Amino acid sequence: DSGVTQTPKHLITATGQRVTLRCSPRSGDLSVYWYQQSLDQGLQFLIQYYNGEERAKGNILERFSAQQFPDLHSELNLSSLELGDSALYFCASSVSVGPVGTDTQYFGPGTRLTVL
Amino acid sequence: QKEVEQDPGPLSVPEGAIVSLNCTYSNSAFQYFMWYRQYSRKGPELLMYTYSSGNKEDGRFTAQVDKSSKYISLFIRDSQPSDSATYLCAMSGDWDNTDKLIFGTGTRLQVFP
Numbered sequence: 001d002s003g004v005t006q007t008p009k010h011l012i013t014a015t016g017q018r019v020t021l022r023c024s025p026r027s028g029d030l031s032v033y034w035y036q037q038s039l040d041q042g043l044q045f046l047i048q049y050y051n052g053e054e055r056a057k058g059n060i061l062e063r064f065s066a067q068q069f070p071d072l073h074s075e076l077n078l079s080s081l082e083l084g085d086s087a088l089y090f091c092a093s094s095v096s097v098g099p100v101g102t103d104t105q106y107f108g109p110g111t112r113l114t115v116l
Numbered sequence: 117q118k119e120v121e122q123d124p125g126p127l128s129v130p131e132g133a134i135v136s137l138n139c140t141y142s143n144s145a146f147q148y149f150m151w152y153r154q155y156s157r158k159g160p161e162l163l164m165y166t167y168s169s170g171n172k173e174d175g176r177f178t179a180q181v182d183k184s185s186k187y188i189s190l191f192i193r194d195s196q197p198s199d200s201a202t203y204l205c206a207m208s209g210d211w212d213n214t215d216k217l218i219f220g221t222g223t224r225l226q227v228f229p
Contacts, residue, residue: 002159033217045218090159106162109159
């Protein structure tokens, strides 16, 4: 158990809908990362938050947004869902007090999103 | 061309074999190299971390980085059925002062008894 929790475990929804995925980082970790994992694209970095502020953006679509709250939990919002958004969405956290990616990222168990 | 290339496998070996997993990359700014292991229906977990070139050993696992060839490897000695998983390489650099990791697509390893 990595200490990172994600809810829900599974989500089935229809095209055009909006969903929210939730992540609670490990105790003491200030950074939260969101990744999308699909069979053809592998693990793709979406976005990183550090202590409530956006720190880095990856291949995140405009239909997707995220935030990190004062208690450090994070939410990833996916809207106008398309069939191609079906994937595993992972959250990871790290202490990340340094400027470079040397801190271990601990991954949660993921949320499996299925868009029908 | 992807920044990080990794053979998806599957790689099937008998128990006790030495396994070699590899990644190539194109961005010479990468300085931090990691290997993650991902069991089915689980999140990735960090196995090994290496900075710049050289070797690092941890038990049955050895990570190698050859920056001149832009090539990294993970060797698993005396492989066990419990090593059956997908192995992801990941890399980052400090050119943009973030903690962004670029992952390979993963190699699926099957170790049979």
